[in-house]
Amino acid sequence: MADTHHPSGPDRIDELLGNLQEQRIAKTSESAPSPTPTSRPRMRRSTVILLCSILILAVIAGIFLIIHYSSASLNVRSFPAGGMVSLDSRQLGTTPLVVSKVAPGTHTIQITLDGWQTWNGTAVTTGGNTTQIIANLAHAAYSLSITSTPSGATVLLDNVSKGITPLTLTGLKPRNYTLAVSLKGYAQITRTVDLSDSTQASQDFTLVQAFGKLNISSSPAGAQVTIDDKAYGVTPLKLDSFPVGSYVLKLHLEGSKDITDTISVQEGTALSKQYNFVQSLGGISITSDPAGASITVDGKATSQITPYTFTTLTEGSHEIDLELPGYLSWSGEAVVTKGKTSQLDVSLTKLQ
Numbered sequence: 001m002a003d004t005h006h007p008s009g010p011d012r013i014d015e016l017l018g019n020l021q022e023q024r025i026a027k028t029s030e031s032a033p034s035p036t037p038t039s040r041p042r043m044r045r046s047t048v049i050l051l052c053s054i055l056i057l058a059v060i061a062g063i064f065l066i067i068h069y070s071s072a073s074l075n076v077r078s079f080p081a082g083g084m085v086s087l088d089s090r091q092l093g094t095t096p097l098v099v100s101k102v103a104p105g106t107h108t109i110q111i112t113l114d115g116w117q118t119w120n121g122t123a124v125t126t127g128g129n130t131t132q133i134i135a136n137l138a139h140a141a142y143s144l145s146i147t148s149t150p151s152g153a154t155v156l157l158d159n160v161s162k163g164i165t166p167l168t169l170t171g172l173k174p175r176n177y178t179l180a181v182s183l184k185g186y187a188q189i190t191r192t193v194d195l196s197d198s199t200q201a202s203q204d205f206t207l208v209q210a211f212g213k214l215n216i217s218s219s220p221a222g223a224q225v226t227i228d229d230k231a232y233g234v235t236p237l238k239l240d241s242f243p244v245g246s247y248v249l250k251l252h253l254e255g256s257k258d259i260t261d262t263i264s265v266q267e268g269t270a271l272s273k274q275y276n277f278v279q280s281l282g283g284i285s286i287t288s289d290p291a292g293a294s295i296t297v298d299g300k301a302t303s304q305i306t307p308y309t310f311t312t313l314t315e316g317s318h319e320i321d322l323e324l325p326g327y328l329s330w331s332g333e334a335v336v337t338k339g340k341t342s343q344l345d346v347s348l349t350k351l352q
Contacts, residue, residue: 072125184245213270255314283341
């Protein structure tokens with residue numbers, strides 16, 4: 001009879017634990033996913049895309065750096081041309097001017113030209129590009145200093161009065177001007193001044209005395225003549241050596257409206273002026289008791305005796321004097337009205 005062998009108690013427990021461990025290992029191996037054939041190509045594609053992106057960014061950055069740090073240029077023009085160009089305080093030449101190899105960035109530009117105001121500006125340049133600069137220059141302001149001997153002369157600039165010497169005129173342009181200086185009693189001096197030449201900015205005049213002739217007449221004659229408020233006599237008046245210049249002439253004739261005129265005496269020439277008065281006339285009838293008295297009007301004896309009527313006396317007051325032998329002289333005032341005849345009756349007093 002064959003023997004049947006059964007394991008003892010401890011050995012049986014070890015066997016069961018071992019089987020359990022093998023079952024867990026087998027389940028773990030079954031649950032883990034096995035690698036698929038397409039996983040490796042996907043990983044390679046992602047890597048390539050990433051590398052390409054990095055390369056593109058590097059190229060773009062390189063292009064930007066090349067453009068940014070490469071040289072720029074300037075094209076500078078001015079109106080008028082010929083201005084001296086300074087870039088960042090360094091003179092480069094005259095307009096029109098093309099400046100190459102300019103560092104990108106902001107630069108200061110100055111353009112100067114004689115007779116024109118200095119132009120200042122800024123320019124922003126970028127690498128690989130040409131920046132255009134156009135400057136419209138403005139006329140510079142010039143001054144003119146005028147002196148004379150003697151001083152006090154009238155200054156005319158292009159026939160416009162500017163004042164009296166000594167005089168400084170400002171705000172002028174660099175061009176030709178007609179400058180004239182005149183003073184009563186002195187010959188006028190006229191010059192052409194070119195202010196674009198700095199040596200002509202100061203002008204001095206030495207004036208020389210000059211004389212002309214003056215003839216003044218009036219109708220009726222006997223008018224009192226004043227020139228610049230100075231009395232010179234009565235018409236007709238002849239002055240053979242009168243200082244040149246412009247003057248205010250005034251004529252006064254009793255019973256007439258004054259005549260005023262502006263005259264200009266020129267060197268070496270005779271100025272003749274004729275003036276006509278419009279008189280306001282009236283009359284006066286003079287009688288005396290007894291009659292036969294001699295009549296004096298305004299200090300001038302007449303050939304008339306009372307009674308007598310004067311018809312051409314000027315309007316206004318007149319001094320009347322009557323004289324008759326054996327009688328006291330009589331003096332009085334009579335008023336003549338234009339277009340009318342006044343009446344004057346006088347009773348003379350007999351001498352005792």
